[in-house]
Amino acid sequence: MLVRFYAFLVGGLLLSTSLAAQVPTYQPRPADLHGEAAAACARTHTAPNRPAYATLRHRQKMARYDVKYYKLDLNLTNNSRGVSGAVTIRAQTGSQPLDSLAFELYSTHTIDSVVVNGRRSLGLVRKGQGDVTVGLSQPVAANTLFNALIYYRGTAPNGNSAAIGNALDTRPDPTYGVSTTWSLSEPYNAYEWWPCKQVLTDKADSSDVWISTAATNKVGSNGILRATTPLPNNRVRYEWKSRNPIDYYLISVAVGPYVEYVTYANPAGGPRIPIVNYVYSQAALNNYRTEIDRTPGFIENFSELVGLYPFANEKYGHCTSPIGGGMEHQTMTTQDGFTFTLTAHELFHQWFGNNVTCGAWEDIWLNESFASYGEYLSLNRFSTPAAALSWMNQAHSTAMSQPGGSVFVPDTSNVGRIFSTRLTYKKGAAVVHMLRYLLNDDVKFFRALRTYQSTYAGRTARTRDLQRIFEAEAGRSLQYFFDQWFRGEGYPTFAVRWNQTGGQVYIQNTETTSMPTVTPFFYTEVDYRLTFTDGSTRLIRLPQYQPTVSAAVAESRTISSITVDPDQWLLNGAGTITRDNALITSAQVPAGGRTITVYPNPCRDQLRLAEFGGPQAQAVVTDVTGRVVLRQVVTAALPVVHTAALAPGIYQVRLLGPAGVLAQARFVRAAE
Numbered sequence: 001m002l003v004r005f006y007a008f009l010v011g012g013l014l015l016s017t018s019l020a021a022q023v024p025t026y027q028p029r030p031a032d033l034h035g036e037a038a039a040a041c042a043r044t045h046t047a048p049n050r051p052a053y054a055t056l057r058h059r060q061k062m063a064r065y066d067v068k069y070y071k072l073d074l075n076l077t078n079n080s081r082g083v084s085g086a087v088t089i090r091a092q093t094g095s096q097p098l099d100s101l102a103f104e105l106y107s108t109h110t111i112d113s114v115v116v117n118g119r120r121s122l123g124l125v126r127k128g129q130g131d132v133t134v135g136l137s138q139p140v141a142a143n144t145l146f147n148a149l150i151y152y153r154g155t156a157p158n159g160n161s162a163a164i165g166n167a168l169d170t171r172p173d174p175t176y177g178v179s180t181t182w183s184l185s186e187p188y189n190a191y192e193w194w195p196c197k198q199v200l201t202d203k204a205d206s207s208d209v210w211i212s213t214a215a216t217n218k219v220g221s222n223g224i225l226r227a228t229t230p231l232p233n234n235r236v237r238y239e240w241k242s243r244n245p246i247d248y249y250l251i252s253v254a255v256g257p258y259v260e261y262v263t264y265a266n267p268a269g270g271p272r273i274p275i276v277n278y279v280y281s282q283a284a285l286n287n288y289r290t291e292i293d294r295t296p297g298f299i300e301n302f303s304e305l306v307g308l309y310p311f312a313n314e315k316y317g318h319c320t321s322p323i324g325g326g327m328e329h330q331t332m333t334t335q336d337g338f339t340f341t342l343t344a345h346e347l348f349h350q351w352f353g354n355n356v357t358c359g360a361w362e363d364i365w366l367n368e369s370f371a372s373y374g375e376y377l378s379l380n381r382f383s384t385p386a387a388a389l390s391w392m393n394q395a396h397s398t399a400m401s402q403p404g405g406s407v408f409v410p411d412t413s414n415v416g417r418i419f420s421t422r423l424t425y426k427k428g429a430a431v432v433h434m435l436r437y438l439l440n441d442d443v444k445f446f447r448a449l450r451t452y453q454s455t456y457a458g459r460t461a462r463t464r465d466l467q468r469i470f471e472a473e474a475g476r477s478l479q480y481f482f483d484q485w486f487r488g489e490g491y492p493t494f495a496v497r498w499n500q501t502g503g504q505v506y507i508q509n510t511e512t513t514s515m516p517t518v519t520p521f522f523y524t525e526v527d528y529r530l531t532f533t534d535g536s537t538r539l540i541r542l543p544q545y546q547p548t549v550s551a552a553v554a555e556s557r558t559i560s561s562i563t564v565d566p567d568q569w570l571l572n573g574a575g576t577i578t579r580d581n582a583l584i585t586s587a588q589v590p591a592g593g594r595t596i597t598v599y600p601n602p603c604r605d606q607l608r609l610a611e612f613g614g615p616q617a618q619a620v621v622t623d624v625t626g627r628v629v630l631r632q633v634v635t636a637a638l639p640v641v642h643t644a645a646l647a648p649g650i651y652q653v654r655l656l657g658p659a660g661v662l663a664q665a666r667f668v669r670a671a672e
Contacts, residue, residue, distance in 0.1 A: 025382040026340050027292070033390045035398055037326075038339035038372050039372060044325040046185060052105055054198065058131040061102035062197045066288055068145070070251065071208040072194055078217050078256045081168050081177045083109075084153035085212075087195050091146060098140040101148055103199055103619035104130040106164075109154030111195075116140070116148045124355035127236075130191045156193045165189035165415075167252075173322045178280040180256030182321035182334050185360055186249040189642040194558040196248045200432035201460050203245040211253055212237040217259040219276045220319035221336065222251060222330050242331065245458035249359050253318035254278065254631070259285050262548075264515035265296035265302035267312070275299070276317035276332070284320065291338035292318070294382070298347050301381050303375065306449040310457060316347070328371070330354045338381075341375040341391075348374025351453055357461035365486075366461060368419070369407070369428025372622075392433065392568050399427035400569055403514035404489040407431055408463075429484045430571040435470055437569035438481060440541075444473040455662050476602045476668040477648040480624050483570075484522050489514030492522040493573035494544075498562050499583040505530065505555045506583050510548045514573065523549055523624030523650055529566040532557045539566075545652050545666060546626040596663040598653065602670035607653070609639040609665075617662055619653040624650050643669050 022368040046416075054062070067089060074085035091105065101116060114121040114134045122135040140146045144358060156168035167189035170181040174486055183193060185374060190196050209221040215236045217310050223242025230236055258278035265273040275295050279285045299316060303309050309316065317332040326342050328349030337343060352374075353367035372395070380388035397420065405423045413518075419425075436445045451469050452461070471478050495510045507528060513519055530538045534557070542551050562577055597610040614636025621630035622642065632641055634655070641653060648671040655662040 010555070014626075015090065019463050026379070026387075028379065028383050028387045028390075032339060032375075033394055033395050034250070034385060034389075035421070035426065037327075037339065037345045037375055038368075038429075039421050041325050041327075041342070041368070041371070041419075041425070044323050044327050051574050054131050056132070058102055058104075058127075059199065060633070061133060062199060062202075062313045062433070064094050064096065064102075065100055065146075066094070067091045067202050067204045069206050070204045070248075071210070073208075073210040074194070074253075074393045075212045076181055076219075076253060076331075077170075077213060078181050079170055080181065081156040081158055081170055082154075083156060083168065083193055086149055089148045089150070089195075091148070093140050093144050093146065095142055095143055097142050098146070098540055098544040099136055101136060102132045103132050103148075103150070104133075104193050105132050105150075106157055106192045108157055112151040112153065114148060114150050117146050125238075128639040129254060132195070142457060148669075150195045152195060164192060165426035167192035168219070169323075170570075171322055171370055173280055173284075176284050176437065178256060178284075179225075180254060180280075180321040181321075182254040182323060183252045183320065183329075184323060184327050185251070186327065187415060190248045190251065194251075196251075198248050199248060200357060200361070203247050203357070203458065203460070205245055206241075207251055208241045208242070209240040209248050210237055211240075211255065213255050216257050216277055217255050218260065220252075220254040220276075220317065220332050220334075220394075222246060222332060224313050225276075229613070241562060243312060244314065244330070245615060246330050246354075247460075250326075250328070250354055250357075252322050252332065252334060253331075253332055256280070256321070258319070259544075261285055261289070261292065263293060263296055265299035265309070265316070266325065267300045267308055270303060270308045273299060273309055273312050274317075278317070278319045280320050282581050284364055288320075288338040291340065291343060292413045294340065294664075295343060295347065297382060298344050298378055301378065302348060302351065303359070305377065305446050306351055307453045310453070311349060311411075315348065318343075320400040327369050328353055328363045340378070344375050344378035345371045349378075350644075355458065356453060356456040357460045359462045360416050362409045363461075363648035364409060364418050365407045365424055365428035366463065366466060367433070368424045369406065369432050372425045372429040372533045373432045374432070389568060392430070395426040395429050396568065396571055398422050400491055400514070400532070401429055401575060404518065406489050407485065408487045413495075421428040427563065427571065434485065435481070438478070438525075439470070439473055441474070445556075448473045471671075473571075477650075477671050479647075479671070480523055480649045484519055488515075488522075490519050491571045492544075492575055494526065494564055494575040495581050496562065496564055496575065496577045497580040498559075498577070499580055500555070500559050501584070503554060504552045504558045505559060506550070506552050507542065508548065508580075509542075509544060509551045511544055521625040525572060527565055527567065527569065529563040530555065530559050531561045533560045543666065545624065545650070546622065553615060596655075596665050598665045598667050603643055604670055604672070605642070605644040607641040607643050607667055609641070612636065612639040612655065612663070615638070617657050620656055622652050623644070643667075648672075 034320050069090035071088040119137045122137050124134045157164040167185045172179040211219040215234045221239035221240035223240050224239045227239040261277040263275045311331045319334050323336050326346040333346040349371045352370035357365040400582045407428050426542045448469050490513050492513050494509045497508045499506045526544050527543050528540050616635045617631045619634050619641045624627050646669040654664045
């Protein structure tokens with residue numbers, strides 16, 4: 001029997017198209033503001049996992065072909081880790097003929113046969129936990145499509161060994177008592193339940209997942225359910241089909257006696273998107289319905305901000321299983337329940353992680369930091385700005401609970417480090433927020449995110465790719481930012497002294513860092529909120545271009561207090577703010593505080609000084625750490641600083657005369 005999945009409604013369960021507008025404003029629970037969603041997401045990945053990829057030699061063998069299509073045709077139940085059936089790999093050879101096929105499958109599974117282009121293989125060699133190499137009876141020519149059909153059976157591993165990740169698991173839910181079987185393959189564990197090529201940069205162009213199970217069960221997976229086919233012995237086959245690119249770890253199954261609940265999202269400019277929910281039971285649905293019903297609004301909001309939901313031609317949905325959090329399987333997330341921030345987090349992964357996938361696990365922040373930032377965006381849209389600020393404050397507190405650690409993952413054999421709540425999720429989300437602050441323009445920020453999505457749709461990307469897009473919006477090199485915040489460690493703390501006299505407010509800010517041996521200085525702009533005695537305020541933004549900076553700003557109204565970074569844009573420690581009646585900064589002296597115009601800015605080989613009056617001065621150039629990197633004499637006849645030898649980044653130039661600093665300016669040395 002062929003059933004067109006969305007042609008029918010589950011009686012009385014379908015909501016109207018105005019569902020999102022009917023869902024009440026969210027009153028956040030403490031768990032949502034204390035980072036529970038990210039912690040739960042991290043927990044799902046930090047169960048024991050094998051500590052490394054396939055061997056280098058095996059990865060080299062797998063690099064000889066490019067996967068185009070996967071089809072899983074398997075037998076599963078809702079109460080066993082047993083799996084049997086066949087997996088089809090359609091792929092294209094590279095520039096050399098292929099005389100053997102390399103793939104990965106956990107060693108406890110029995111491989112009954114491998115058939116390539118209709119010919120049974122000559123034999124196979126298995127090494128280690130999962131490396132499989134099959135000799136071909138007839139080589140496949142270079143640059144040629146081929147089909148491999150792998151028949152296998154076994155029981156997916158499960159336990160506390162560091163060699164396994166429990167990628168196929170089964171157990172009853174502790175609340176509702178319903179037993180389900182589900183997959184969780186990220187980062188390296190798809191091979192525990194199906195034969196595949198676990199290489200991030202080789203996405204399949206399309207996939208099918210056919211699961212045969214007891215007729216009492218439903219099966220959730222990727223894409224669209226094209227058919228449910230009755231089988232003998234009261235069994236049924238669910239036939240899911242996706243025609244979008246997909247990475248190996250996002251192919252999923254969830255099997256259980258589910259209750260189905262369908263809603264719809266209606267994003268502006270897009271089609272009506274089905275949201276298919278497979279929930280433990282009617283009691284579970286009654287409990288979770290309010291939170292499930294927030295999903296259409298989330299989809300519509302994210303579509304408005306960063307581009308149409310990338311799988312709008314298929315669906316979105318959820319399957320419930322006691323997974324311990326959530327996993328963003330493409331078009332059908334697996335969650336153990338529904339809370340505001342968990343649902344928002346896993347949904348935003350459909351853009352950041354699924355549509356555009358990190359090209360290496362070192363760059364996992366491109367998935368998890370943005371998904372975490374999706375929690376913040378959703379709170380800001382559907383709750384209150386105060387709730388969003390509270391979420392960001394907690395993210396900062398978590399990120400700074402230890403002094404060091406980079407967002408970049410230096411050891412991808414350590415799965416706990418890949419999915420560090422503190423660094424990958426929370427510090428990473430703070431870095432995304434600071435990119436938004438750096439641009440100081442939400443039009444540019446969200447345009448950068450939409451450009452990232454459209455440029456790398458269906459592909460993988462690295463941090464350098466995101467960096468280039470943000471540099472295009474900023475109009476300058478941002479190498480310093482990514483050096484500080486992606487590969488660097490720690491955070492700054494500001495000690496501010498201020499005074500007001502003679503119609504001027506004087507501010508001196510001294511920056512220290514938590515990991516000075518790794519990142520001695522963070523170049524950034526800093527907001528200061530001046531609060532006046534009449535209760536009014538003024539926000540000013542000043543550059544922190546060296547460890548101690550001083551500035552004078554005209555202001556005649558009487559200041560009662562100053563707040564540093566009042567809107568919590570920057571990841572910074574708890575500093576001090578002190579009124580110092582003796583403070584009059586060097587900015588009071590016109591000769592020391594005069595800023596001159598320089599061009600072109602950004603520059604490459606030369607920086608011209610537009611307002612240098614000469615006759616002669618020494619130009620001293622310092623980098624963002626305050627280190628002197630260039631000294632040169634300039635004259636009125638040739639007011640040029642030669643910058644070709646400088647690395648791309650932000651610099652300060654000071655013109656020194658016999659009496660001290662004559663003038664100064666900031667400039668950017670652009671990348672070639």
